[in-house]
């Protein structure tokens with residue numbers, strides 16, 4: 528397998544994390560997103576959206592981080608990572624939607640401001656980040672994993688940006704249940720960390 532990736536992308540990190548937890552061998556192809564390589568004709572032929580990550584497995588080309596998690600779960604993982612009963616599958620999907628929605632437009636967007644100078648309203652995206660962290664903290668007060676009794680691809684999808692929240696000036700220290708869940712994620716066999724950048728609150732803490 529090949530993974531087109533960018534080392535500072537949380538969307539990419541979540542796919543590295545799952546590949547590593549599953550112990551799968553793959554080659555990483557680093558796409559220079561700062562230089563715009565993701566908009567080259569060759570890359571657009573893999574993902575017309577011009578975004579990382581993209582997974583190649585044989586003839587299969589799979590763009591989009593949560594689509595990659597679904598593919599890997601169905602193709603290579605024990606069923607517990609993406610349970611098949613309608614209710615359990617719906618619960619996992621609910622949190623994948625949060626990873627692609629509230630997290631992307633909250634914590635990840637806040638980090639885009641500090642890391643890349645992206646034109647976003649910091650106050651708005653930081654407020655959105657705290658709103659979803661509050662919700663997650665309440666859910667994780669009731670259970671160890673976001674979608675139930677065992678880790679699923681929903682946990683994988685949510686981990687990376689939440690762990691690096693401080694880089695976007697989002698203080699996650701008050702969210703005790705979220706922080707304990709991050710520690711549980713980090714103790715999973717095969718866990719690999721998401722690269723740190725000394726920016727935002729992370730910079731002030733350094």
Ligand SMILES: N[C@@H](CCC(=O)N[C@@H](CS)C(=O)NCC(=O)O)C(=O)O
Nearest residue numbers: 536537538577578579580591592593
């Ligand atoms: N829905 C996509 C979003 C991926 C995404 O936003 N990737 C960013 C990096 S974090 C990207 O490639 N940005 C470059 C661009 O949009 O030009 C996914 O889940 O993979």
